Amino acid sequence: xxxxxxxxxxxVLALTACATKAPVQEVQERPEVTAPPPVTQEARPxxxxxxxxxxxxxxxxxxxxxxxxxxxEDFAYQSGGEPRVYFGYNRYDLTEDAxxxxxxxxxxxxxxxxFNAIVEGNADERGTREYNLxxxxxxxxxxxxxxxxxxxxxxxLTTVSYGKERPIDGRSNEAGWSRNRNxxxxxxxxxxx
Numbered sequence: 001x002x003x004x005x006x007x008x009x010x011x012v013l014a015l016t017a018c019a020t021k022a023p024v025q026e027v028q029e030r031p032e033v034t035a036p037p038p039v040t041q042e043a044r045p046x047x048x049x050x051x052x053x054x055x056x057x058x059x060x061x062x063x064x065x066x067x068x069x070x071x072x073e074d075f076a077y078q079s080g081g082e083p084r085v086y087f088g089y090n091r092y093d094l095t096e097d098a099x100x101x102x103x104x105x106x107x108x109x110x111x112x113x114x115f116n117a118i119v120e121g122n123a124d125e126r127g128t129r130e131y132n133l134x135x136x137x138x139x140x141x142x143x144x145x146x147x148x149x150x151x152x153x154x155x156x157l158t159t160v161s162y163g164k165e166r167p168i169d170g171r172s173n174e175a176g177w178s179r180n181r182n183x184x185x186x187x188x189x190x191x192x193x
Contacts, residue, residue, distance in 0.1 A: 070112050075187050078108045083185045084168075085143060086178065089124075092138040094146060098183075102143065105185055106150030113156075119143045120184040121161040122168075124177035129163060136161030143183035 067073035076083045083105065085098035094102070109115060121140030123132035140159035148154050169179040 072187050075105070075108050075112075075115075075185075078104050079185070080104065083187070084182045087139055087181045087183070089177075089181065090135070091181075092135065092142045094142055098143075099146065102146045102185075103150060106147050106152050109147065109152045109156065114189065116156040116158075116188050117147075118186045118188060119147075119157060119159045120166075120186055121159065121163075122166060122180055122182050122184065123164050124180040125164045125167065125172065126177065127164070129165075132163035133161050136163045139181075139183045143185065147185075 067077050080101045085094065085101050087093075087098075088095075105117075109117065119140045121136030121138065121143075123135045123139075127135070137159065140161055144154070144157045144159050147157060164180070167176070167180045168182070169176040171177075
């Protein structure tokens with residue numbers, strides 16, 4: 001008997017019996033990644049319209065060029081750019097533009113009660129010194145009376161006339177004269193007079 005083939009068979013049998021089977025792993029298929037189809041006008045989803053919530057606080061808009069509130073510059077800014085109102089030739093009655101500017105001045109003066117004002121009356125260079133001083137006084141009084149009518153205490157206001165002595169425009173023509181016919185509200189701190 002030939003033992004060799006039997007030994008080989010027994011060895012193979014023993015080796016196969018001792019060997020552990022490796023677990024069979026199932027191969028999972030990965031889903032194929034594809035790009036989404038292009039969105040066409042018809043396929044676009046319809047979204048509800050955006051509705052803005054009402055603002056809770058409605059206040060003045062912020063102006064980055066505005067001066068510091070309560071400053072002399074703020075007074076001029078609130079007055080419409082300068083603290084002056086202008087008059088017609090030989091006139092001391094207030095125009096509608098002057099009234100609007102003075103309303104703003106009165107509102108500012110009421111907001112900042114630590115300030116007072118000297119109302120300066122001015123005239124152009126035509127006419128005598130005496131006539132222009134009297135006309136400047138009537139212009140200053142007209143401005144003061146309007147500010148008082150808007151609620152500013154008369155004790156916070158005083159008037160002075162400079163006549164033709166303090167022109168703001170040196171031109172001797174209608175453009176210069178119309179600028180020099182003015183009432184200037186000059187803000188001061190503390191008591192006046």
